[in-house]
Amino acid sequence: MNEIKILEAVMPFLLEGLWMTFKISLITILCGSVLGFVVGILRMVGGWAISTTLGLYIHALRGTPFLVHLYIIYFVLPTTGISWLQLEAFPAAVIALSLYTSTYVAEIVRAAIEAVPRGQSEAARSTGMTYLQSMWYIVLPQALKLMIPPMGGIYVIIIKGTSIVSVIGIAELVRAGEHATQRHPKELMLIYGMTALLYFAYCYPVLRLARWAETKFGSVRLPS
């Protein structure tokens, strides 16, 4: 029965952490999607120079761990001495996560655009639309539908990514769990188990929703 008492004691803190995780993940999916959408589209329609630069951006972020991005944004950028790069923990976490998310979203956007049959854009071009018009009126609306299901996977990646920002002192779920274990050091297993369960409760419905959306809208396979 001791366990129940301890859970009662730590639960409010864990839920507070979950609320922070929720806030960060929500802000990040919004910022990251917008950024990723812009990057993905520009990479498709931009010229050689733009798409090479953006390709390098995606590879650079994909090739390094998120932990490294976080440390670079939180510790390295302030050493430049530029005042607006002196970031607090929360904006640093959101920016790092958004950049990280944008690479995934950009890849989804590209895969979805490529999944729209070529005949669609060819027909549009043959009716006299410009390239940009055919993109905007014909290809993108169809591609958008294909992007919905994989976004669920991205959202879960973000939620799991927020666990890492605990390292720069954001009081999210993992951090709350760590504090709780300091108060009850004998119940490590119980508290971390509960923390894992809370993550599961947040992520699992999203994954289910994504799978439901996949049967409804169809989906694109992502290059892993």
Place this chain on the structure above:
Amino acid sequence: MDWIVEVYNYRVVAQFIPEFTRGIAATIWISLLSLIMALIIGTFVAIMRLSANPVLWRIAAGYVQAIRSTPLLIQIYVIYFSIPALPLLDRRLDELEGGIIALGLNAGAYMSEIIRAGIESVSRGQVEGAQSVGMTYMQRMRYVVLPQAFANVVPPLLGQTSVLIKDSSLVSFIGVFELFGAGLVVLSDRLMPNEAFMTVAFCYLVIYWVMLMFSNFAQRRLGGARR
């Protein structure tokens, strides 16, 4: 050349070359052991997931869902702190073992999904052919299905391996020394975040680039089904 030293003091980095070398070696070693573990787990879980036995495939599906819905960091904490509490082990796991087991279990779930796609991509006729020459289930898997399945999914498996290499940076949280840990050493010794983390980022990029080359090579050689 003075401005470079201001931004990125390569002389300091040169002093820490032994740490970075050890860090890279540790990252590769940890990733390699976790990869072997993940491939074994992934294969078994994929076969379980495709079995007709409801108990078996439910266990496999539950495992994959549980891993996919919780962050790796929590998995590392749970395994590192809780496996020692199990009665079958009479000593604490050290950090390295805990980290490798957590990484292996994590990557195993993702790889099982890839391997499952590979098994499903082997055409039905292959299995039927194997059956018709009298092979048992184990023989079919071992000699006919799995070799073709793996050949089909080498590129995505390599992609997942580079995710695993990046994820291995998280075991520095439980005190394992690896590439990211080498950066932390530079940070704490010299308070030089640029030199520490730009170098770490560069090393990870080199590893990633090598993996990308491997993946492209495998794709050209095997020409398998892309996931």
